[in-house]
């Protein structure tokens with residue numbers, strides 16, 4: 001299908017140059033180009049005719065590396081060497097993700113809490129950059145095969161809230177995959193471009209991009225005018241997405257099918273299987289009203305059911321959280337609903353009708369932009385941006401915002417904001433101050449970044465003195481402090497006494513050295529409680545699971561005492577005690593560890609007894625019964 005032009009004069013094959021657009025997603029990744037015939041962006045399919053490449057890397061201990069659909073089965077079969085959600089780790093240090101590490105099936109390496117994360121597999125260490133590069137290489141190969149062209153240049157998208165370190169890491173991953181990354185583009189900007197918004201310089205529009213993927217949710221409010229994309233505000237939840245819908249379904253099934261719960265406690269594989277079925281059910285319910293399937297495990301068959309209404313009830317609290325984020329973003333952008341012209345739906349999970357309905361209701365709109373495939377839309381937009389950069393369209397500028405407020409310390413250790421958070425950059429703002437003591441000749445100016453009123457909770461960026469103020473009574477000098485923030489996020493501060501023209505300045509890099517965690521912490525101040533609630537919830541979930549396991553194990557032992565050795569009984573007793581202690585002190589990590597220890601230890605004999613039971617059962621059965 002590839003067309004390879006031949007240069008007749010030189011007798012050589014002229015390989016066409018394409019710039020590809022890449023959506024390097026948490027769950028799924030895609031590559032897209034502009035179709036030369038139609039001028040429209042299209043996602044490129046692999047040999048299996050699928051455009052989606054699951055963002056999964058399987059590092060086979062024998063050295064082979066599998067990506068995407070080929071890697072997916074190993075999530076079940078070899079979780080320790082199967083890496084998913086690596087995007088969450090991009091540009092992060094170990095201390096950024098300590099809460100996150102426990103939910104991943106693979107091992108993070110903590111060689112120094114301030115250094116960048118590494119992942120261990122088969123005795124080797126991998127950085128998230130290398131792992132992302134594997135995915136990018138796969139996309140590059142796919143495009144080269146399909147187009148019969150060499151791909152060297154790419155545009156890669158990142159979430160609007162990605163900080164400098166995360167953007168840099170994404171760039172580096174591209175470099176490692178032999179790609180010249182022309183630009184890192186914000187995902188909501190790409191989505192808008194895919195819908196053709198912003199391509200007409202005379203158009204001014206305010207749009208909301210609602211992006212609900214597999215593991216993350218983002219809402220971005222953009223303003224497009226004269227080809228400039230301005231991110232007015234962003235909000236979201238990095239731990240909320242379609243995977244949580246799947247988990248809610250699994251919990252629901254475990255709640256209503258008691259026999260299933262008992263089985264699942266003994267065999268973790270069943271839980272994984274249930275998760276896959278839950279995702280199938282969820283997708284099915286996007287177009288049907290009911291789901292039903294038979295789950296056959298060992299000796300029983302359970303008919304699993306789920307109606308769309310039940311599903312909606314299950315996910316309502318989660319969808320509500322996304323709406324709360326939308327509210328935040330609208331508030332930060334100081335907009336009312338009627339000022340939003342378009343709403344763009346992005347991410348596989350926006351196929352759910354209930355999600356669409358809630359979004360419509362919140363924004364008070366009867367139509368949403370859903371005509372493009374929601375899991376392709378970001379990649380398609382990246383291809384449009386690539387086309388713009390290739391010089392095929394009028395250039396479009398991107399404008400950034402500053403993620404945290406900038407200000408100075410005033411009397412009483414209070415923060416006085418000069419440039420509020422979410423201001424677009426470049427930005428310049430000034431404010432006048434005066435002295436508090438008669439004859440004061442110097443003024444100390446301390447610069448802070450953050451959202452709290454008390455500067456001790458904010459981050460100090462630097463300080464300097466304005467000296468040589470001529471002696472005047474307190475309150476007489478007029479001291480103007482100007483903040484100038486350039487496009488690269490570098491802040492210059494100038495202090496000038498206007499009566500005498502005495503002046504001083506300083507240059508500071510606002511985000512320098514600010515870890516992702518600190519940034520997030522400062523930014524999400526108002527969400528602190530939501531976060532606490534979340535860790536509270538995960539603790540409670542761990543406790544419930546652990547209690548169930550203790551109960552099931554004790555039951556199992558009671559029933560099968562004669563079949564177990566002294567050693568097995570004693571060791572199991574000890575592990576149960578460990579787990580109970582961990583539960584009593586409510587330490588989540590301890591609970592998870594003790595849970596796994598007990599589970600691993602009992603697994604061996606549980607399987608042995610199970611096999612025996614099956615053999616016994618089969619002996620007494622006729623062939624028809626099987």
Ligand code: ADP
Pocket residue numbers: 025026027028029212213214215216241242243279282283284286346347348349350351352374375
């Ligand atoms: P990401 O941006 O995180 O890489 P995607 O945008 O590809 O993720 O979305 C993946 C999520 O979309 C998964 O949770 C998947 O189950 C969900 N999804 C895909 N198709 C459907 C569907 N038809 N109905 C509901 N959810 C879906």
Ligand code: MG
Pocket residue numbers: 025026213347378
């Ligand atoms: Mg996405």
